[in-house]
Amino acid sequence: MDLVEKIFNAGIVGAGGGGFPSHIKAKSKVEFLLANGAECEPLIHKDYELMVNFPEKIIDGIEHLLKQTNAKKTFVGIKEKNKKAIDSIADAIKNPSINLTLLGDFYPSGDEYELVYAATNRLIPPHGLPLDVGCLVNNVETLYNISNATEEIPVTKKFLSVTGAVKNPKSFFVPVGTSFRELIELAGGTALQDYGIFVSGILMGRLTFDIDEPVTKTTAGIIVLPINHYLIDRMKRPIHDMNRIGKSACDQCSYCTEFCPRYLLGYDVQPHKVMRSLAFTKTGERVWNQYADLCCSCGLCSLYACPEDLYPREACNQGKDYLRKNGIRYEQPKEVKVHPMKEGRRAPLKMLMKKLQLTDYDKATPFEEIDYQPRSVKLLLKQHAGQPAKPVVVLNQRVRKDELVADVEPDKVGAKIHASIDGVIKEITDNYIIIEN
Template identity: 60%
Template sequence: MLSQKLKQMGVVGAGGAGFPTYVKAQANVEFVIANGAECEPLIHKDLELMKHYPEKIVHGMKLMMEATNARKGKFGIKEKHSDAIESISKHIKNTAIDFTFLGDFYPSGDEYEVVYAATGRLIPPAGIPLQVGCVVNNVETLYNISNAVEDKPVTKKIISISGEVKNPKAFWVPIGTKFKDLIDLAGGTTVREYAIVVSGLMMGSITFDENEVVTKTTAGLIILPKEHFLVTRKIQPPENRNRIGKSACDQCSYCTEFCPRYLLGYEVMPHKVMRSLGFTLSGEAMWNQWAELCCACGLCTLYACPEDLFPKEACDKAKYDMRQAGIKFTQTKPVVVHPMKEARRVPQSQLRKRLKVDQYDVETPFEEINFIPDEVKIKLQQHIGKPAKPVVSEGDYVKEGQVIGVVDENELGVYVHSSIDGKIIEVNQDFIRIQKS
């Protein structure tokens, strides 16, 4: 049974939060959708994967279609990627799979956007694709599904690295590899002081710690100068963001007018959420509700706001406060696509200019390497659900692909595997460290 195999082989969503894929394989749907949009600026690992491993991706898609009894497969990909389209085309001839061509916009890879583009269906507010007969998988997840039926667990991750590095490129590395090793593989940095943007400028995180490690959900690294506009924006303390927002927001509503979820017909209104920054606690709850359906794409904060304020972060805080108070907003109005949706799409080229990263928009060509780091640190929770429990001890020797962490049969989660041959040198409830033998 495919779902059991996916759990044992450690397959999770490789393009986002790491939801265990075996759960999706247990569904019954009409459509299986491959998400190859890759809309985060400067991240290109999915593009390289589609160009170099189309057969594996399509095989994984067929396996999911068979498991879910789907009658149709939709392959979402940007129309501009002609090389990848040509590679994939050879493998979907005479199948139930066809392309859904996407524009070069942000966030074209959002699950709600992809489902609407592929099927014309709108997911219910706060819902999931399953509710409209769809399962959506990132293309790397589909690659891993293909490997899983051959008893190959998830031990490697394809990564793209760009920005201030000498040789921007994409390559496979063992899970648990340090960011410093990735930077070295790209020839080192071209600036002395820098920040590491992990998995995307818009929805990713920033770190200054080279010892952080690759997980199953890491999409890539972007190296930016420490003083870059984006770095200073992202490291602003919450109290500064709130103080500035309270004093400077003029309620222009651009954040709402550009919001992709609002344009799809969902009641997300960041400009109203911004009002919560200037009200008493009794007024906050009223404004917080307009954040409930926010997808945290960051477009309001990093593109739409002419004052460089932080509506996305205000929405994050509002959602947290609502959860803490046990309050849930339910949309009562029908979901109807805004008539201006197509006219308000944000082109990638414009977004890169706004982010001041246009000079870093270069190809990251795939390079076949066989890199084995001196040690790896493998986290036991790289997925949504329960963390895996260690089944190895310090001093044990393990082989690549060997199970080192498990979850119970009835728990949401997946197995974790060693990514190299080596000796276990540290085990705790959070991670397992392995030294190369």
């Protein structure tokens, strides 16, 4: 059995958030392999803790993928401030083709376009992938899982951080399908009566109030914040209110564009022009311009650059959705060329956290060995890019941890799902499987 088949059988997907099935990436032949340990979202520290505590597993995953892809070099992207992670990974490296790429403490240094440029000085073409410039990017946890796959261990647990307004912020492994309620309890609980939860990040994550949501293969962590926090007030606002405010208040200062990371890399993303779309009709809908099409939705325009606290990222998201639905693709006419002011317009993470009123929650999330066994798990059938997995079990069937419970249809993009605990199948729907211990 080759590595691609082992990765496929283990159900590995991109653990950094995208969830793209890793066996498809592993089929590529590339010049450079990039391990992404940048972790640029505020407050989330799970990649840092994984690199500090499990460097050998990460390097082992890199070694196997190097052979599989015929890559000449690997670059491990780590923020320069993370000295322990740097030392830990450096001590585990024995292969001279594996190198460190040290990054500044800026947002979004973990964006794959940014990382590819920082490590190789190559610019991915508009609408392109790292593969287009001979690169393959994987999150460090994905590489940890690839190491496990070589021992035929499937993905049934997730490494994550629990932080924010909890009593004991920490990082740990839990079975996939564990509820957010249980994560909060494992972190000592919270003194808050009412709160919101940011899933996998403040900027590129999402807000939920459902504490019974399950952990998936892409959950980087959860951040608990008071219900009256500035960020929750912003995120709760309906989209038509965001548009109405933008329509009346945007003065076209262009700061959203001038600080846009993709614009500074040379891509024709211009959020201030997208905001103009709001004035084209009475509703501010259905008339969007092409300058949203190359946006990566990092959120820096809305949450950092805009002096009026408007919503250019949300406008860009609507613009991209409109363009896709209407079969419109913007082909950038000019060459991708880095802006001469790129380095001077970076967003330092400390300044970003201050702007977002997160400084009081900026705490370490040390790794803790926890052997937690939930009473039940809820396994979503779509935890990845592509098609949902199809159940291969029946009600009341007894399953063992690591046993396959949902499979991928032939020739479909997707990932296998395995039981994360021993138990009995109690519910099967089109969206999930519940196993009770």
